[in-house]
Amino acid sequence: MKKILLTGLALMLSFGLYAQKTYIHAGKLVDVKNKKILSEQTIVVEADKIISVNPGFQSGGSKDSTIDLKDKTVMPGLMDMHVHIEGETSPTQYVDGFRNNEADIAFRSIHFAEKTIMAGFTTVRDLGGSGVNIALRNAINSGKVIGPRIYTAGKSIAPTGGHADPTNGVRRDLMRDPGPDEGVINGPYEARKAVRQQVKFGADLIKVTATGGVLSVARDGSAPQFAQDELDAVVQTAADFGIMVAAHAHGDEGMQRAIKAGVTSIEHGTMMSEETMDMMKEKGTWLVPTITAGMSAAAFAEIPGYYPAVVAEKAKRIGAQIQETFGKAYKKGVKIAFGTDAGVFAHGDNYREFIYMTEVGMPNLEAIQSATITNAIFLGIEDKLGSIEPGKLADIIAVDGDPEQDIKVMKDVVFVMKEGKVVKK
Template identity: 60%
Template sequence: MKNFLLLPALLVGSILMAQETYLHCGNIVDVQSGKTLSEKTIVVSGKSIKSIQNGYKTGGEEDIVIDLKDKTVLPGFIDMHVHIETQFNPQTYVQRFTLNEADVAFISSLHAKHTLMAGFTTVRDLGGSGVNIALKKAIANGTVAGPRIFTAGKSIGTTGGHADPTNGMKKALMGDPGPKEGVVNSPEDGRKAVRQRYKDGADVIKITATGGVLSVAKSGQNPQFTIEEIKAITETAKDYGMLTAAHAHGDEGMQRAILGGIKTIEHGTLMSDETMDLMVKHNSFLVPTITAGKQVTEKAKIAGYFPPVVAKKASEIGPKIQGMFQKAVKKGVPIAFGTDAGVFPHGENAREFIYMTEAGMPIMEAIKSATVTNAKLLGMGDNLGQLKEGFLADIIAVDESPKDNVETLRNVTFVMKEGKVYKSM
């Protein structure tokens, strides 16, 4: 038996060669019940959890033992809203014209690694150029280290809407993008756009139901789809087994999205009490992205960081997300953890836990939203989101109990994904 207090760097990744791995866990968080269990051994075989045993057990001579007796162990986190290709900076608008797809691919691989090292073993990418689909495949086949990705590919908007890739360009470059580029203007366009994303290799569908903050367009909140267009998109997505999400800041656009069959509402900044009740009724989930709101609010104060049209929207919309979230929690709106990483630096995703608890959500409920809830939404409820026999061995550890100190979630010291150790300190 090989026994390591803390796995040396040379052995990180070699764990797959072992017959079995025994994790000696001082404390394990049962995210389903919210209880903390002490002195357990998680036995990992291949990519999955073989068993969880009482006390500290050891195996045969070829097995590996990892000592996490002074740690709190949790399932890997799931972030339902990231943009893995980008990390916003003052040059972002210019970089649309200066970076090649290969440049974006190399940059996004770093973002993926930072995300995984922060304990987020699964993410839902909600819009990029299409490099996100290639990155998903590269991570899945082991070429690149990163979280498991469920991606929307290129998000879907309307002409001049938040996801129109030609917003802000001179007329000679605007052209007339259509469903292939993610721009739709009819139910027929919507169906074609969904099918194109399926063909491209996307897993989920994301629409921009209202204006947005960071697009070079005047409104950050007006409705931008008809209900008929949304229904055509959600019905087609259902045919292809794809989860749907809607970026939305304005209230009318949210209501159309919910009534049109969208499952998750991203941001939800100006959500009314009526819309909150509608979400409860239709079991629609709010993905709050409070961290992104905090980030754009701060950056809007820096002269020249955003174009003037963007800075104005950031100052008006950004500060309101956390207050809306506080009301939504009290109303019983279903919550799914998501951050909008890429608006702020990748790897800082756990900041969201702090803002959620500041707004009154108990930490164990916040953690459950980032594990059990999100796994179920992704159709992976029998494989991800819990430390449980038969589940994939996505396992992380922190130094303290998050019940005592939520900040500990920002310093993940151990990361295992599908039985392979990526981080050990």
């Protein structure tokens, strides 16, 4: 019998029918579901999937390969639920829009995508750009570009003069009157058209700016910007397409309107009241805290001339509040999805969010959990991603050191695999 099996294996090898496997020897493995670290595990990968996870260090056959991570801590690929992959903060960002063509934005975004995946983030949610983010997603999916798996909102939706109105702050002859095609709406009918238009362009989800923002060239950063019927129309139309709605919101009233409408997530949540936290718990609304963006904006605002004066004033006043609000919301039991707002700060520095989260009470492994299996649940893809288990896609990263003891080790990701292909080693 043994001879028959060996002969069969030899025939499979000779005809190329034997699928080569990769054996990953993990000195430590983060079990993100149970928030614990396992020692000396072997992850077996075939093609793009994990086929087994076994205790001890095991070896394959002569045709198989082995990756030695015995002195590393291994975990699932990280997920960031709030990035802007098309751009990055700069003292010239407010004039770059008059200089850069769509092609310039596209080539620059390739660089940011690579920085993101090299930092261990194999999945991201892009929450608003010019539409280049849709093309970038497609280029990554087809293997033309190296980068994370992208779920994108395309262009954010705002009312006239709202946070995502692309003509804010320009002289009047350049303002025009942008409409639903450009993500600017007034009234529920235009709200429906704007959602349908973004879906037509290829968006995976919808993003609305439910309140003013910090970095837009507009006076107020917290007042509500949509009437209730407009938000209701956005969420209802998105639901017809089976997609979620993310609501940028700093002010409390705008959050409450968005929650009543049924948005999936509140982004930032800076001035959130306890009443709003209770509403979120009742409705199952998620908070994507983006603490790093708030802390970064507040720091940049101290540099003379970095932001326009109206932006700098808002950044100094409300930027750093986000961390305090996150701490309160977490302790109150609001559902947390890891997200950073990368682009407001340098892409690749997404790890800083782990530090800010743990500074106000979230345990280290729970912070990592929020960026892995929790975010997979948030996206509805927990059957495919979010943990290192048989049957899931092989998105795997590794760091030096022990993140349970020192969360700062998340800064230096030394190994990245996405769908079974090694991206960084």
